[in-house]
Amino acid sequence: xxxxxxxxxxxxxxxxxxxxxxxxxxxxxxxxxxxxxxxxxxxxxxxxxxxxxxxxxxxxxxxxxxxxxxxxxxxxxxxxxxxxxxxxxxxxxxxxxxxxxxxxxxxxxxxxxxxxxxxxxxxxxxxxxxxxxxxxxxxxxxxxxxxxxxxxxxxxxxxxxxxxxxxxxxxxxxxxxxxxxxxxxxxxxxxxxxxxxxxxxxxxxxxxxxxxxxxxxxxxxxxxxxxxxxxxxxxxxxxxxxxxxxxxxxxxxxxxxxxxxxxxxxxxxxxxxxxxxxxxxxxxxxxxxxxxxxxxxxxxxxxxxxxxxxxxxxxxxxxxxxxxxxxxxxxxxxxxxxxxxxxxxxxxxxxxxxxxxxxxxxxxxxxxxxxxxxxxxx
Ligand code: KG4
Ligand code: ZN
Numbered sequence: 043x044x045x046x047x048x049x050x051x052x053x054x055x056x057x058x059x060x061x062x063x064x065x066x067x068x069x070x071x072x073x074x075x076x077x078x079x080x081x082x083x084x085x086x087x088x089x090x091x092x093x094x095x096x097x098x099x100x101x102x103x104x105x106x107x108x109x110x111x112x113x114x115x116x117x118x119x120x121x122x123x124x125x126x127x128x129x130x131x132x133x134x135x136x137x138x139x140x141x142x143x144x145x146x147x148x149x150x151x152x153x154x155x156x157x158x159x160x161x162x163x164x165x166x167x168x169x170x171x172x173x174x175x176x177x178x179x180x181x182x183x184x185x186x187x188x189x190x191x192x193x194x195x196x197x198x199x200x201x202x203x204x205x206x207x208x209x210x211x212x213x214x215x216x217x218x219x220x221x222x223x224x225x226x227x228x229x230x231x232x233x234x235x236x237x238x239x240x241x242x243x244x245x246x247x248x249x250x251x252x253x254x255x256x257x258x259x260x261x262x263x264x265x266x267x268x269x270x271x272x273x274x275x276x277x278x279x280x281x282x283x284x285x286x287x288x289x290x291x292x293x294x295x296x297x298x299x300x301x302x303x304x305x306x307x308x309x310x311x312x313x314x315x316x317x318x319x320x321x322x323x324x325x326x327x328x329x330x331x332x333x334x335x336x337x338x339x340x341x342x343x344x345x346x347x348x349x350x351x352x353x354x355x356x357x358x359x360x361x362x363x364x365x366x367x368x369x370x371x372x373x374x375x376x377x378x379x380x381x382x383x384x385x386x387x388x389x390x391x392x393x394x395x396x397x398x399x400x401x402x403x404x405x406x407x408x409x410x411x412x413x414x415x416x417x418x419x420x
Contacts, residue, residue: 072142072394075133075166076387077125079159080151080179081217082112083380084124088136089387092188092196096135097377097384100128107256114154121158129162132383143399145175145390147182147383149411150217156407164402175390176400178411181230182385183346184211184222186378187371189388196374199344207341210334212359214327215347216242216257219287221334222413224344227392232413233334234285241323242349244289248296248319252312263352266320269313273299275322277329285330285337292322324358331359335366343370348380 071091078085082102088095102120106112133139146163149156167174190196204226211222211230219236239247242259249258254265275295278288296319305311334340343363350356350372360370373379393399 070142072391073139074143074145074175074387074390074394075129075141076145076177076383076390077129077159077163078147078179078182078381078383078386079121079125079155080147080149081155081381082106082117082120082152083382084121084128085381085383085386086125086129086132087383087387088132088139088141089189089384089391090139091391092388093190093192093194094378094384094387095137095139095192096132097382098128098132098135099377099380099382100124103257110250110256112152114152117152118154118158121155125158125162129166141170141172143173143175143390143394144170145177145386145393146405147179147386148176148405149408150179151407151409153407153409156409160405160407164405167402173399174402174405175393175398176405177386177389177393178413179381179386180213180218180220180222180411180413181389183213183215184224184230184344185227185388185392186346186373186385187344189373189378189384191374197371199342199371204341208338209342209344210338210340211344211346212327212331213347214241214345214349214355216240216246216259216349218347219289219327220413221285221330223338223340223416228396230413231416233338233416234287234330235412236287236289238288238290239293241287241289241327242347244293244323245319245349247293248316251297251300252315253307254312259349260351262316263320263354265313265316267317267354269310269315269317271317271321272314273318275299275318277322278326280329283333285334287326287330289323289326292319292326320354324355327355328358328362331362335363335368340368343368345370345372346379346385351376351379 073090084100087097187197187199209224213220219241221233223231245259246257249262254261363370
């Protein structure tokens with residue numbers, strides 16, 4: 043199949059477009075090596091189409107924990123040191139297949155972290171004469187439910203077409219909380235996002251106030267499972283009838299309660315306070331979720347982002363969607379929910395088929411990359 047002209051134009055001067063044009067079969071399922079270094083996980087994966095052949099995540103968490111957050115200089119140094127080994131492992135776990143392309147996260151994220159992944163990807167592109175696909179990390183989370191394992195098993199989403207109508211994506215991570223309308227793969231509109239902190243960020247900050255360590259979000263969630271939501275924390279933005287989120291007021295209310303009341307941080311208190319915080323977070327998330335369902339009548343729901351690891355949240359989103367007669371999709375494994383490179387490979391496979399390659403000469407990080415906003419916000 044001939045490559046679309048637009049893709050050839052994007053390809054630029056560094057490589058000869060005819061090299062791709064002559065040798066690539068754009069209709070086959072491409073084998074892609076993907077690199078993801080948007081924050082503090084050094085990740086590489088090999089995918090064939092949307093099948094995950096390997097998915098290596100090397101977490102830097104323990105190096106940042108004593109600082110209470112990600113330290114950009116440390117993240118940059120570790121990505122630089124670890125990338126060659128992480129990439130080699132991803133390739134060997136996949137059986138060292140012949141690659142069709144490389145993919146890399148270009149944003150959003152921490153600039154020094156993104157730069158390391160992009161620089162290494164360019165190095166590999168030159169060495170192996172492979173084209174590069176530039177990927178939005180948020181699209182990775184959004185499409186992570188399309189991933190299947192080596193045997194083609196995943197969520198039944200892999201067989202979905204958008205003929206039934208639009209999909210509603212709900213991204214809930216450490217850096218983003220967004221409702222996204224999907225008309226098709228590649229066609230997205232940002233319906234609403236957080237005006238300040240992201241949901242995962244609020245979990246981590248309140249966990250720190252409760253002395254639960256870093257990143258404390260998952261620990262707080264474990265505490266919440268056992269606790270009773272006895273404490274009143276105000277639901278954010280009840281007066282605002284749009285699809286935006288806010289979590290910093292909730293975090294401040296939690297801090298003020300702890301500073302004024304000075305409760306002893308007994309296990310029972312921490313469990314009950316965590317349950318109270320989580321209940322309020324869920325209420326805020328579900329108010330906006332329901333509003334989006336009412337306004338946009340989607341045909342299905344896609345959940346993505348690290349906070350979706352929270353089983354209670356997943357169940358709540360599922361049962362809410364079920365009230366509307368809708369099915370909710372989540373990635374088939376926990377590893378695909380938090381940051382990983384296989385989700386980048388899934389997006390890359392769709393971009394490959396559309397011939398959307400990047401010019402390595404102008405490929406650069408976009409730390410604030412997002413989806414385009416809907417033109418008429420509510
Ligand atoms: O998507 P992700 O891995 O990284 C970003 O792109 O931000 O999300 C990480 C976030 C962290 O804030 C972490 O505390 C939160 O996801 N998280 C959770 C749970 N597991 C991870 N939050 C609530 N409940 C959980 N079980
Ligand atoms: Zn993420």
